[in-house]
Amino acid sequence: MMYRAKIEISLKQGHSDPEGETTAESLKELGYPIETTKVSKVYEITLSARSAKEANRLVDEMCRRLLANPTKDNYSFTIEEMQ
């Protein structure tokens, strides 16, 4: 079965986010009433697995092994079966 996982990797609280800060500055310079900007990354991955449970386990492992840095990143994901 094919599954589509949508994985969001964001910075943990307290870690500096230079890209977000620069974006906020640029938006303020353009006159927008911005308070804060945070940037995160989304991976959309299609994978094959025998069940939703296995897909879940694989994606969680991928996050821990490769996609997220446990020192500075939080991750969350959703999984759906593809038609």
Added chain:
Amino acid sequence: MMYRAKIEISLKQGHSDPEGETTAESLKELGYPIETTKVSKVYEITLSARSAKEANRLVDEMCRRLLANPTKDNYSFTIEEMQ
């Protein structure tokens, strides 16, 4: 009123996504049954606006003026009022 906007910027179909391709290769080398990987970016912005409608209009304009490149990017966003 304060609003929180979550803006997702992704590549239009047909544009090359080297980061996604490299991530897919790395995951395959680790033995994961991956088909494709697409990377996109999420901006979480807090802004002040008089109404949800105005917040919507401002965020759409920010996307067109700064955050998304109309040649290669799609964008979508959601807005919620902050407590």
